[in-house]
Amino acid sequence: MKSFSSLLHVIVLFYLCLKTEGQLRADYYASSCPNLSNVVRREVFKALQNEMRMGGSLLRLHFHDCFVNGCDASILLDGSDSEKLALPNLNSARGFDVIDSIKAAVENECNGTVSCADILAITARDSVLLSGGRPWTVLLGRRDGLVANQSGANNGLPSPFNSLDVIIAKFAAVGLDTTDVVTLSGGHTIGRARCTLFSNRLFNFSGGGAADPTLDSSLASELQSLCPQNGDGNVTTALDQNSTDYFDNHYFNNLINNKGVLSSDQLLFSDDAAATNSMRTLVQSYASNSNLFFSQFASSMVKMGNISPLTGVKGEVRKNCRVVNSS
């Protein structure tokens, strides 16, 4: 009887393990690194004190990580197949040195315990919070991938020149729906974009001789002076011209007023497809109800953070976020 009950015990434990295998959880580091969230929060605070834009840059790193081979910190790897060299990231993705500092502080707190992929997820949440947004509970337990995937980054990450249908398809490929497309695009309430990524909207748009008709004319002339033809394509402007470094719902007000900077922003409101699949209605709801935006942003970030995590024995906890341990 005693051995039967201990056998039962083993079976129950086995199924509990199977059930939690592959699942992220909020308390993953509760005993192995109890002060993790304070350490990361302090480091992100320092980075934003130095430069507010860094909040946007760090949020974007988690997004660009998750869309390529899942949230496995593949974006942080250096080397010839580095995702940093892929078109959407080259001269664009930033904050890698800040991630190195955060990782160093975390290693100092609990050496060899916390993955770089989890650091990216916590850092994204803290960047939003410290930019004025609302926090969410970050699920943890991701392990770091062993390879980067440059072609995966080139093919999988959305481009500002993509049609709305293509953007929707790229989100669908990683399990995200049209609500997630609209909501997560709200990340563009902070951060900046380079002229080269929207200047096609400013002059002779689609060969029509004028600027993009879905771009407000006064914003168009401001951007024309900032980004003259044959000028420096690396000059940047705020993605949210209203409250640049502040995480709020003004991005959606901008779209209603034809003040989206990227074509891919304005399409969420102006494209015919946005009307037929209720994306336009969602933009309007977020513009008039920031609580609705904040709560759905939290859910969509958790959903994005759940894209194909490596758990259990897959992957590793990298010592240096830029290289795999074996090398």
Ligand code: HEM
């Ligand atoms: C819907 C498809 C998306 C497209 C086409 C897109 C495209 C872009 C582009 C072209 C830039 C400017 C890059 C540069 O100037 O080099 C940018 C910046 C940014 N993106 Fe997106 N993005 C998308 C979705 C997202 C999502 C889902 C998030 C996060 C939740 C996000 C967060 C950001 C942030 C914060 C910046 C500013 C980064 C900085 O200032 O360093 N984007 N995005």
Ligand SMILES: *[C@@H]1O[C@H](CO)[C@@H](O)[C@H](O)[C@H]1NC(C)=O
């Ligand atoms: C946790 O980290 C914070 C921020 O670095 C620090 O102020 C605090 O003393 C730490 N607490 C413990 C128990 O180590």
Ligand SMILES: *[C@@H]1O[C@H](CO)[C@@H](O)[C@H](O)[C@H]1NC(C)=O
């Ligand atoms: C972490 O431990 C390794 C060896 O176990 C050591 O080489 C490294 O210096 C330690 N890092 C920190 C930040 O303490």
Ligand SMILES: *[C@@H]1O[C@H](CO)[C@@H](O)[C@H](O)[C@H]1NC(C)=O
């Ligand atoms: C790279 O990403 C593509 C998806 O775009 C995937 O099919 C491929 O298996 C990935 N390669 C590696 C080495 O992970």
Ligand SMILES: *[C@@H]1O[C@H](CO)[C@@H](O)[C@H](O)[C@H]1NC(C)=O
């Ligand atoms: C605009 O582009 C069209 C098509 O490429 C071209 O025929 C036209 O000359 C251009 N107009 C101007 C003002 O550059």
Ligand SMILES: *[C@@H]1O[C@H](CO)[C@@H](O)[C@H](O)[C@H]1NC(C)=O
């Ligand atoms: C932006 O700057 C980088 C690095 O200095 C340079 O290689 C690139 O050609 C520039 N891009 C544009 C569009 O001017």
Ligand SMILES: *[C@@H]1O[C@H](CO)[C@@H](O)[C@H](O)[C@H]1NC(C)=O
């Ligand atoms: C910013 O947005 C708010 C709310 O939509 C609006 O009242 C205000 O006029 C806008 N300010 C600018 C400079 O666009």
